[in-house]
Amino acid sequence: MIVETQSVQFNSITLDSGAVIAPVDVAFETYGVLNAGKSNAVLIVHAFTGDAHAAGVGKEDGKPGWWDNMIGPGKAFDTNRYFVLCINVLGGCRGTTGPSSINPETGAPYAMSFPMITIGDMVRLQKMVVDHLGISRLLAVAGGSMGGMQVLEWAVRYPDCVAAAFPIATTARHSAQQIAFNEVGRQAIMADPDWNNGNYYGFKPPARGLSVARMVGHITYMSDDSMKEKFGRRFRNKGAAAFTFDDEFEVESYLRYRGNQFVDRFDANSYLYITKAMDVFDLAQGYPSLAQALEQAHSRFLVISFTSDWLYPSDQSLEIVSALRSRNRDVAYCELSSNYGHDAFLVEVGEQTDLIRGFLARVYKEAA
Amino acid sequence: MIVETQSVQFNSITLDSGAVIAPVDVAFETYGVLNAGKSNAVLIVHAFTGDAHAAGVGKEDGKPGWWDNMIGPGKAFDTNRYFVLCINVLGGCRGTTGPSSINPETGAPYAMSFPMITIGDMVRLQKMVVDHLGISRLLAVAGGSMGGMQVLEWAVRYPDCVAAAFPIATTARHSAQQIAFNEVGRQAIMADPDWNNGNYYGFKPPARGLSVARMVGHITYMSDDSMKEKFGRRFRNKGAAAFTFDDEFEVESYLRYRGNQFVDRFDANSYLYITKAMDVFDLAQGYPSLAQALEQAHSRFLVISFTSDWLYPSDQSLEIVSALRSRNRDVAYCELSSNYGHDAFLVEVGEQTDLIRGFLARVYKEAA
Numbered sequence: 001m002i003v004e005t006q007s008v009q010f011n012s013i014t015l016d017s018g019a020v021i022a023p024v025d026v027a028f029e030t031y032g033v034l035n036a037g038k039s040n041a042v043l044i045v046h047a048f049t050g051d052a053h054a055a056g057v058g059k060e061d062g063k064p065g066w067w068d069n070m071i072g073p074g075k076a077f078d079t080n081r082y083f084v085l086c087i088n089v090l091g092g093c094r095g096t097t098g099p100s101s102i103n104p105e106t107g108a109p110y111a112m113s114f115p116m117i118t119i120g121d122m123v124r125l126q127k128m129v130v131d132h133l134g135i136s137r138l139l140a141v142a143g144g145s146m147g148g149m150q151v152l153e154w155a156v157r158y159p160d161c162v163a164a165a166f167p168i169a170t171t172a173r174h175s176a177q178q179i180a181f182n183e184v185g186r187q188a189i190m191a192d193p194d195w196n197n198g199n200y201y202g203f204k205p206p207a208r209g210l211s212v213a214r215m216v217g218h219i220t221y222m223s224d225d226s227m228k229e230k231f232g233r234r235f236r237n238k239g240a241a242a243f244t245f246d247d248e249f250e251v252e253s254y255l256r257y258r259g260n261q262f263v264d265r266f267d268a269n270s271y272l273y274i275t276k277a278m279d280v281f282d283l284a285q286g287y288p289s290l291a292q293a294l295e296q297a298h299s300r301f302l303v304i305s306f307t308s309d310w311l312y313p314s315d316q317s318l319e320i321v322s323a324l325r326s327r328n329r330d331v332a333y334c335e336l337s338s339n340y341g342h343d344a345f346l347v348e349v350g351e352q353t354d355l356i357r358g359f360l361a362r363v364y365k366e367a368a
Numbered sequence: 369m370i371v372e373t374q375s376v377q378f379n380s381i382t383l384d385s386g387a388v389i390a391p392v393d394v395a396f397e398t399y400g401v402l403n404a405g406k407s408n409a410v411l412i413v414h415a416f417t418g419d420a421h422a423a424g425v426g427k428e429d430g431k432p433g434w435w436d437n438m439i440g441p442g443k444a445f446d447t448n449r450y451f452v453l454c455i456n457v458l459g460g461c462r463g464t465t466g467p468s469s470i471n472p473e474t475g476a477p478y479a480m481s482f483p484m485i486t487i488g489d490m491v492r493l494q495k496m497v498v499d500h501l502g503i504s505r506l507l508a509v510a511g512g513s514m515g516g517m518q519v520l521e522w523a524v525r526y527p528d529c530v531a532a533a534f535p536i537a538t539t540a541r542h543s544a545q546q547i548a549f550n551e552v553g554r555q556a557i558m559a560d561p562d563w564n565n566g567n568y569y570g571f572k573p574p575a576r577g578l579s580v581a582r583m584v585g586h587i588t589y590m591s592d593d594s595m596k597e598k599f600g601r602r603f604r605n606k607g608a609a610a611f612t613f614d615d616e617f618e619v620e621s622y623l624r625y626r627g628n629q630f631v632d633r634f635d636a637n638s639y640l641y642i643t644k645a646m647d648v649f650d651l652a653q654g655y656p657s658l659a660q661a662l663e664q665a666h667s668r669f670l671v672i673s674f675t676s677d678w679l680y681p682s683d684q685s686l687e688i689v690s691a692l693r694s695r696n697r698d699v700a701y702c703e704l705s706s707n708y709g710h711d712a713f714l715v716e717v718g719e720q721t722d723l724i725r726g727f728l729a730r731v732y733k734e735a736a
Contacts, residue, residue, distance in 0.1 A: 138729070171553055173601065175601075176599040176601065176617075179617050180619050181587060187624070191559055191576035191580055211555070216552050217386065219545065222545075224544075224681075228542065245558070245640060251547050251548050252551045254553075259555070276613065280398065282601065313592075
């Protein structure tokens, strides 16, 4: 399945802050066929560094989508039945307007003049794409990590537009520890002189700072156990350690590789804006409680967490589940056993597929 | 109790690597009085960024020692009964020879020409100080975190010199995750252009990189729960968030403050060398198993861990305990309940005091 990223431009979007971005470009991909009643659309929302290329093989780079194991014919999100849509988030750097985009007023990249954005803004822009496609109600909105935050926001902000919501490995708001890890990443970027207050476009990007930020991220995405299994204390060069500051341990080598690789595909200012949007996100904001926020939602919920995920631990999912149950909302919760830490939502295909396929089929049948 | 840091110089020390440092200066402090039989000496070994100033009030800076709540008259390490000694580690930057020291051969700081050091080297230098003081047998060696590694090394390398060993919140070897966190810190420092391959003495130190490294450290020293309690999602300036990249969350402000503060008291190259020594440390190295390494030890052991310490989790202490028990060694183990994460060994005074005071009294009585 070769897929091509599509694009749509809107005249403007007004943000939660009141700021306006005009125009705004949005990158998205679709898989499967929208039925005549436009009732089989599923929106996939991506995590922090994801993009619109969720499934299939990219036309340009030949690479599989980030959730290709879950989206496609016969898969969890079965493209023989459903029309699946994935949209690059506002503030990103993969086709949707973000800090690296040209500000038409100046002819130069926005850089740090890009307005602050929220998870709510990301969702509002997604709603514009969904409207643009003529879809009045999504069969489901699904996503993990920051994607899960968007799922929750969709369910609360557009209750009539979401039949089912699948928030996976996520939270209704970041804890101090989650904010702290993001802040370290931001500080690493801003400490790099090449960051230059965000004005590095056309020059050397803050590669070292961004790489360090990504290394911190990768530690939090894995579990202690999965790191043990994958790396242990093995040395990169067999035999005794050279005992230098080079990457003698395999885990050091891996982190440096992933850090350097990341620099080629992600924009440092997008890193700042998107992590900040995550940290500021609080689903309960504007409501007396999380339960009262979630009371706005009318979707069926399938909440999934993973045993070894210490970045978005299960108790954060349970907080969402409890709030929904206290308001008599329809919610199923599964804590799946996995060794992969936060990465589990991307790699634990088996049980997630069973859960999601069955849940989606039921919702589709009811909606028909 | 005003205390002054003392100093001793040895002609040379030969390292595990075969390299020689000559001469070598060592900073240490003592509290209490060494008895006539020299049988009441307790060696306190410090953690990563600690120093010789473990107790009392510093003569120069007026600051309390890092374990002042545990060392002093009537405290866990009761200076009315015991002669307590604390030594700044080799490779440090607080009086003992390290990368920031002048290499007499060049007249310039060692910087990255300083030889690689090990936990074993640190302990060998401590042994030289103990010998210098005429102490043939220590009543106890005690320390947390990297201090605990030194305790284990002492017990295995100098079994006849250690009556009791108290490894606290520690491990016999770093896991991949622990190496990974240290590696991120090192990369943050080395990514700072001011690091300049270690040649920053007399110039601007790599303050931004060192600060980021310290921020990562502080996250791992606290627990998710203690961060929730201390900071939650509170904003630094009451009322609505300014929503900028400034330190609007209290946790951001705290981390930045601690990061910046650290730069004034710690040398970046020492950070590199000491974290590497921790990562390379493996008590079982040279033995077929950890149990066979610990079989060399003849001390009584009191192993302590803390429930919320996720950096040095209890299962790492249990691994030590199991290995000791398999060789029929005398070991007591306590997992203390605490919310403070890895920091617990510095702040949970009550139960640690009871445990250590009783254990020490028994060993002292037996040794008398």
